[in-house]
Amino acid sequence: MRWFGFGFNAFGQMYLNEKLIKGECSDGANEVKVISPTELASHANRDESCLKTVCQIRASWSRRASLHLDGDSCVCLAASNESSGISVKDSRGCKDASISESYLTLAFPDRIESWDVQKEEKTPSWSMEIKSESSGASLDLPLVPGGYIATKPPFYRSLSPHLKAKSLALSAGHAILLSESGVVYTWGLGSHGQLGHGGLSSEQEPKIVEALWGMPMSCVATGGWHSVCISGGGDLYVWGWNESGQLGLPSRGLRKSPQQQGSPQEGARCQDPCTSLAEEPQEGEKQEEVFISIQAFPALLDITPSCEIKTVSCGSRHTAAVTTTGDLYTWGWGDYGQLGHRSLTSSDEPQRVEFFREQQLSVVDVVCGAWNTFVAVVKEEVA
Template structure:
């Protein structure tokens, strides 16, 4: 399995390209915007280990959990990690701008990234029966991105997985129900309004439709049903819901108008008709209730992840679709354009790769891919 990254790279969290002259040895040139997938595990371009099983990303850092020796490597701001911590035997890890949280078979540790402490800022012991930790969930609650680190959860929720957004949380229960709480100013809780919730509240619009996965962005949320359908809600200012965005369409129209001014054979009647068509468009700024998004009618969605204002989804056929804010190339389409509808990242098909996982940082995207199996030829009859 090979991991790729694209988008915001100002701290070298995706790749670091060394300067070549002797005078500049020891410094690093970092491309801030990577608009196409770049492989992480290449000499001089990221982690030292090759078998990466999981990635967690914050705004300026990336944490990679490696299969070969169950250790965690940190890339980006302040890397190598400044905390005096041994990660051997680690089973799971998540990183934020302030903390690195590690899950071991019998304990959870949280380290402050800005300090050189010799002991974790928070830790808890776990028994062997509850050692199957799915961060940020931990026995009895979950790990937050800032203090207080540990937040309790009612055992009646039967939490299966949890996604943390900018200031809200989306929880999936063992029965497939979705609960949300936190800031609701942009409809990101899915309850139809803009009010916040202090305690987990069921998303009633999804009742009767069991979900298999949840994800949360800065101000938007998504989930996947057992049938592979994708539901989206929250803020759509940058097209992160995959719904028509007035801001993006206005920018596109301005570019088109500028191009039309440079073209002398554009007829006035044609322009008037085009303007009339625009007036019938419906734009979505905030989607208060979950809406069904048809990413690709021919296949189901396997996994999904949210950045601050962009979204990425992998289909059951191994195709990666991205949409939303693209200012740093985090959509992977070799441009810095934003999109308000899902678009397939063609790089992986061109390289004969199938995408199997995706993880979004706030302004970048990381994907895991495997080589496509070549068609079997042994059963073909010779000509």
């Protein structure tokens, strides 16, 4: 499996060169903005284990953590301003990892550790033992037995046992949880409709997204101010803020921009626009199209009728989805090339990233950082 990246590279998340190492990014726009999918390079002066096959990527705004699970598992950090005291040796034996701007969290069979990546401390800032009877539980970070690990102190947050969490996605202000039975819960900041409860109120405790009740979900993800999930049948549902087209719904800001003018391609359509906080046309204006600023209820997004959605990931203001046929579709804010369409154009319509099809590569996974995108691929099988 090979990993590619595109988008924001100011801290060497994809590759390092002399300009980035010296901090000369002001006139190195071509190095800061990677507009075409580029295979991730090994970083100079890193441990040799970083040359092994990368199994998973974890990303924040300025950092990329590469999780190696083959052989002696470990984590490697990629950032030109790296000053953390944690080394590859400290991470050996970990089974999962998560990264934020301030902390790297590592999950070991017997403990959880959070390291401050902005300090050169030689010991973790926080740790928690996992009881032997709980260590067999198959949970992915940020989930841990009995609760989850937040991106800032207090790290451990408990969850009610009745939720029976299967996966959890965190943004800076809200959370989305998927239960074992496929029920979706959200809580936290709701100012942009990102909780999916129909309003802009915040919630202190997990609350069921009632609009999805009766439709079991298989995957959840969250961006800066938007949320998405995939149904058991491979349908994609979106809600929250659509200022940059990150929901794949018509965005007034993008349609008014000169770079967005022209004949629109066939793309996604909101199946239930009446549930949106839409920007209604003023009196006397032609009612040609409804623009959606905030989608406060989940809306079904029709990306492609020919196949189902396999997995999805969200950046701060962009979204990326992988189909069961191995294609990657992206949409939303694209000012750093994070959509992978070899341009800096934003889009409120999902478009296939043609690079991988041209290279006869099949996409198997996608992970979005705040302003960039990382993609795992395998060689396309020839029938």
